[in-house]
Amino acid sequence: MNAFDLTGRVALVTGGNGGIGLGMAKGLARAGATVMIAGRNKAKAEAALAALKSLGGKADFIEIDVLKEESCRSAVGATAEKFGKLDILVNNAGTSVRKPPEQLTAADWHLVMDTNVTSAFLCSQAVYPHMKKAGGGKIINIGSMMSIFASSYATPYASSKGAIVQMARSFAVAWAKDNIQVNSILPGWIDTELTKKAREQVPGLQERVVARTPVARWGLPDDFSGIAVFLASPASDFVTGTAIPVDGGYSVMA
Ligand code: NDP
Numbered sequence: 662m663n664a665f666d667l668t669g670r671v672a673l674v675t676g677g678n679g680g681i682g683l684g685m686a687k688g689l690a691r692a693g694a695t696v697m698i699a700g701r702n703k704a705k706a707e708a709a710l711a712a713l714k715s716l717g718g719k720a721d722f723i724e725i726d727v728l729k730e731e732s733c734r735s736a737v738g739a740t741a742e743k744f745g746k747l748d749i750l751v752n753n754a755g756t757s758v759r760k761p762p763e764q765l766t767a768a769d770w771h772l773v774m775d776t777n778v779t780s781a782f783l784c785s786q787a788v789y790p791h792m793k794k795a796g797g798g799k800i801i802n803i804g805s806m807m808s809i810f811a812s813s814y815a816t817p818y819a820s821s822k823g824a825i826v827q828m829a830r831s832f833a834v835a836w837a838k839d840n841i842q843v844n845s846i847l848p849g850w851i852d853t854e855l856t857k858k859a860r861e862q863v864p865g866l867q868e869r870v871v872a873r874t875p876v877a878r879w880g881l882p883d884d885f886s887g888i889a890v891f892l893a894s895p896a897s898d899f900v901t902g903t904a905i906p907v908d909g910g911y912s913v914m915a
Contacts, residue, residue: 690718
């Protein structure tokens with residue numbers, strides 16, 4: 662048996678229409694899973710679906726606004742209904758607001774916390790009965806270096822990424838009895854739309870990241886294919902509640 666084989670498994674990846682989410686979706690599809698990518702931007706989703714299908718993957722798109730409870734619940738329900746099951750959930754959708762903390766509004770705070778944490782709570786809760794019924798499942802939350810380190814210019818983001826890791830640990834403990842493994846991935850600095858904005862807003866960030874990262878480069882979305890397959894497959898059946906950095910060594914650099 663190939664412990665990394667995902668043939669017959671069904672995955673839902675929020676924000677799978679681009680960036681790190683698409684990098685993970687590609688890995689899951691290559692390993693044999695049917696992948697539902699969920700997001701708002703349909704043009705991005707069409708390009709993502711074409712990329713997944715060109716790899717020979719089985720993939721579909723469902724619209725989701727993770728800021729809306731009903732949208733989270735119905736995307737999970739519709740995916741399970743369409744494919745008859747839902748084995749893998751990747752809570753990847755995320756956003757940031759960059760300002761000094763004293764300038765943040767309550768709306769900034771809620772936007773980031775609701776997009777990054779509440780959505781993962783809602784989707785995980787919605788997927789639980791499907792995984793329990795099937796005898797198990799895999800949930801993967803996307804944290805950040807800011808799950809570990811502080812940020813002077815992204816307080817809500819750092820708070821949300823700390824929270825999503827603690828939430829994964831709590832679900833891991835609660836749902837171990839149901840054979841559901843729940844883990845987090847902590848990306849380093851990755852070249853995506855999200856960090857394009859950060860590089861525009863934070864002078865010198867591009868160079869500082871390269872200087873601080875032992876492998877001396879920014880990460881790429883495709884760097885997340887392998888870890889997604891590992892955490893979604895039987896290879897990780899005894900791995901739960903953990904948070905794995907995928908960061909080119911950023912988090913261990915003195
Ligand atoms: P992107 O901006 O490329 O991806 C963010 C994704 O989230 C998009 O696909 C977007 O979909 C989706 N999304 C945001 N808000 C909503 C919403 N309200 N409803 C539905 N979907 C939404 O950035 P990344 O790929 O970099 O980010 C992916 C994850 O990785 C995030 O959780 C981010 O915090 C995390 N991360 C990224 C790092 C990096 O260096 N890039 C480092 C650490 C963590 P749409 O475009 O359709 O709105």
